Amino acid sequence: MDKKVISIGSVCEMTGLTERQIRYYEERKLIFPERTKGGNRKYSFEDVELIKAIYRQLREGQNTFELKQLMHSKRGAMTKLREVE
Amino acid sequence: MDKKVISIGSVCEMTGLTERQIRYYEERKLIFPERTKGGNRKYSFEDVELIKAIYRQLREGQNTFELKQLMHSKRGAMTKLREVE
DNA sequence: CGTGTAAGGAATTCTGACACG
DNA sequence: CGTGTAAGGAATTCTGACACG
Numbered sequence: 001m002d003k004k005v006i007s008i009g010s011v012c013e014m015t016g017l018t019e020r021q022i023r024y025y026e027e028r029k030l031i032f033p034e035r036t037k038g039g040n041r042k043y044s045f046e047d048v049e050l051i052k053a054i055y056r057q058l059r060e061g062q063n064t065f066e067l068k069q070l071m072h073s074k075r076g077a078m079t080k081l082r083e084v085e
Numbered sequence: 086m087d088k089k090v091i092s093i094g095s096v097c098e099m100t101g102l103t104e105r106q107i108r109y110y111e112e113r114k115l116i117f118p119e120r121t122k123g124g125n126r127k128y129s130f131e132d133v134e135l136i137k138a139i140y141r142q143l144r145e146g147q148n149t150f151e152l153k154q155l156m157h158s159k160r161g162a163m164t165k166l167r168e169v170e
Numbered sequence: 171c172g173t174g175t176a177a178g179g180a181a182t183t184c185t186g187a188c189a190c191g
Numbered sequence: 192c193g194t195g196t197a198a199g200g201a202a203t204t205c206t207g208a209c210a211c212g
Contacts, residue, residue: 092203092204093203093204093205094202094203094204094205104204108205108206123204123205123207124204124205125203125204125205126204126205
């Protein structure tokens with residue numbers, strides 16, 4: 001599902017990451033959650049998969065800037081992990 | 086997805102129903118959301134579909150008790166709407 | 171019976187900043 | 192650079208009850 005309905009707390013559980021990490025990836029323009037009227041973030045399952053992929057790449061030495069490059073170059077290294085993103 | 090990660094606010098948006106209605110269906114044992122450590126309800130997409138089906142049936146004159154009967158009789162009238170529930 | 175609402179509290183999430191390195 | 196944390200506030204959700212019918 002590409003519906004953005006998952007709140008950050010659930011994303012933390014599903015990914016094992018902290019809110020801080022997830023918000024930082026957004027700050028770096030790697031993920032784009034929706035917002036409720038009140039400003040709360042809502043993620044899709046695809047976002048969750050992407051977040052896990054981002055974290056994996058970071059641990060492998062990539063930085064967020066490089067990842068953004070990869071994401072913008074169609075058919076990049078992460079494409080297989082990101083489905084239709 | 087059968088993962089319970091959707092909070093009640095999102096369910097309201099997706100179904101057009103109120104929190105009161107959704108909590109009432111749970112009180113009548115028609116839906117079974119999970120809970121966070123803090124006690125907040127989490128629903129799956131399947132739950133959302135089921136909630137919409139319940140509401141449709143209610144508008145058609147069924148009451149919650151009858152719906153519970155239907156749900157417990159395998160291959161009941163709502164089965165087609167509930168997938169593997 | 172199914173749903174609305176006001177009430178008070180608790181859990182969840184938000185932003186901006188300081189910190190380390 | 193990527194992440195931790197304490198701070199204060201705002202949005203979200205919770206329960207139990209009274210109401211109507």
